[in-house]
Amino acid sequence: MHENQPHPPLANEQRAQLETLYDEMRPRHLYPLWEVLSALVTPEPQTRAVPAKWSYNDVRGYLMRAGDLISAEQAERRVVILENPGLPGESAITPRLYAGLQLVLPGEIAPCHRHSQSALRFIMEGDGAYTAVDGEKAFMKQFDLILTPNWRWHDHGNPSANPIIWLDGLDIPTIRALDAQFAERLDETSHPETEPPGSTRAKFGRGLRPLKAGSQRQEIPREPLFHYPYAEWSASLDALALSDAPDPHIGHALEFLNPSTGGAVMPTISAHVRLLPAGFETRTRRSTESAVFTVIEGSGEVEIGDQTYQLSPRDMVVVPSWAATRWRADSKLVLFAYTDRVIQEKLCLYREFCT
Numbered sequence: 001m002h003e004n005q006p007h008p009p010l011a012n013e014q015r016a017q018l019e020t021l022y023d024e025m026r027p028r029h030l031y032p033l034w035e036v037l038s039a040l041v042t043p044e045p046q047t048r049a050v051p052a053k054w055s056y057n058d059v060r061g062y063l064m065r066a067g068d069l070i071s072a073e074q075a076e077r078r079v080v081i082l083e084n085p086g087l088p089g090e091s092a093i094t095p096r097l098y099a100g101l102q103l104v105l106p107g108e109i110a111p112c113h114r115h116s117q118s119a120l121r122f123i124m125e126g127d128g129a130y131t132a133v134d135g136e137k138a139f140m141k142q143f144d145l146i147l148t149p150n151w152r153w154h155d156h157g158n159p160s161a162n163p164i165i166w167l168d169g170l171d172i173p174t175i176r177a178l179d180a181q182f183a184e185r186l187d188e189t190s191h192p193e194t195e196p197p198g199s200t201r202a203k204f205g206r207g208l209r210p211l212k213a214g215s216q217r218q219e220i221p222r223e224p225l226f227h228y229p230y231a232e233w234s235a236s237l238d239a240l241a242l243s244d245a246p247d248p249h250i251g252h253a254l255e256f257l258n259p260s261t262g263g264a265v266m267p268t269i270s271a272h273v274r275l276l277p278a279g280f281e282t283r284t285r286r287s288t289e290s291a292v293f294t295v296i297e298g299s300g301e302v303e304i305g306d307q308t309y310q311l312s313p314r315d316m317v318v319v320p321s322w323a324a325t326r327w328r329a330d331s332k333l334v335l336f337a338y339t340d341r342v343i344q345e346k347l348c349l350y351r352e353f354c355t
């Protein structure tokens, strides 16, 4: 750590004269860089975010209590926010990312709206509910990934007999930092159906895309695919684990792709899954991305900076930028993660340090 002081040290007389200068500058909103330079331009990332872990059942208890007290329609979104202890009052799990657990009870609808924030839903519990994106429903199963990219209409409904709970991952703090937030509600609670459920996935989810001739040429949406089922990603991850050696720093890992670009699922959020074989221990890695993880299967341990957490299914942990991180699998450990890596890559800032 650098001291917040110019070097070589100042004489007392000089310090007193400088303080007089600052006193006159302050009312004019003028400040001396040399007093703050070392805090502004640091040798390594200095984040206010800290490592943290939430146990699913703990959060679920509060969410179900909220479910007794407020309807999805009244709340618009009935969500318990996971707030980073280092970012109090910011509704942020990292300086760039938001996380919350959303509950939709049987028979409820969370009304249709759209906003400039991009969102992903990772289904933690229940099946048979849906998110409709621009009027096409994606029916959820446990551990599916569903996207609602920015400015797409979305409503959520639960026609099943069980509560549904998912992890909401959004770029709310990033869009706030850019002062680029817009949001609006649709007059109707649910968007009128535009496509039968699953039709987008059939057209874009299998390495194919629709083709038409001449003036009929179809406009491909920026993110055509918005449903990545557990059955598919887990089969791919298992196949990868059979055919490849695990990466020493992250284990077996697969990134979710936007088929339109071959890049991250959304402009501001990257998502991937990992598999660490039983007994596998990673080496230590730091990266500038900040990440939210949830455990899908198995048990183990993670060291994040100076913290160590035991892991069991559906635990959620946050890894701040540049925190040295090491994972250990006691049994086959499967993880889902979303991160701000894609933002940093676009800005040519992304870095990793692997030991």
Ligand code: GTQ
Pocket: 077, 079, 100, 102, 115, 119, 154, 168, 170
């Ligand atoms: O489902 O649209 O957790 O707009 C926060 C803001 C969920 C949503 C959140 C949102 C949503």
